[in-house]
Amino acid sequence: MKCLSPLTLFTACSLLAAPLFAAEEAPQLTGCEAKRQDISTWIELAKANGDSDQQAGLENALSEVSATCTDASLLKQLEQKVLEAKHDVSRRQSDLTKAMSKGDPDKINKRKDKLAESRKDLHDAQVELEKVEPNYD
Template sequence: MKPFSSLAMFTALCILAAPAFAADPAPALSGCAAKRQDISTQIDQAKAAGNTSQQAGLEKALSEVTANCTDAALLKEQEQKVFEAKREVSRRQADLSKAMSKGDPEKIDKRKDKLAQSRKELQDAQTELEKVQPDQDDE
């Protein structure tokens, strides 16, 4: 019975140790590399679905991104979107304050809804900015 228990122990250790030997997952892509990867994934999906016109459009987009995309330009573009979204939130907050001072409940509700939408757009823009920013760990 001893050989059986040794074999069982060895098997259990191998199973438990397997995750330790697994390769580290690939680092998340950012910037233009992430954009190219996203488009490539969409191309694969279009191929699988047999959508040749979508595939052709995506292949054109991929070639344009490959030729023209720079991480610096992408970062600047996303920073501009965040800036504009912040400005829109400020404007919507001012509109809400004005409506509240007038006391019109219908306008207040409408302004609150618009402010909430602007805040969501700002959050989305900030999330996208985080995706294109270079890793801060390297500094």
């Protein structure tokens, strides 16, 4: 079997990798556009799976997002979600402190788990907000 030259291999790899680099350079959608794109993707999946009920629901959601979503309203909604998550973390921390003062190991572990879950929710909300927040750099 004849070996391929390094130049031929390099050229083949370059041609195969070109679409990957092009995909990385595509602008990242944000705000309402990202939300519409996400719903459209789910619609395509529902179509591919033949789930007409889910498809209909998603199409209703898409039309509502298209009619009512503005980047300002989405930003406000996500900011509210972050505030609620912060409040939840604070409440869970207080619950854990109370459980620790009573010394019940089962309650302490349950409260730690709930606090960890709340912190994850807060992190997720902050990440989602960062995707939408205008960048003034």
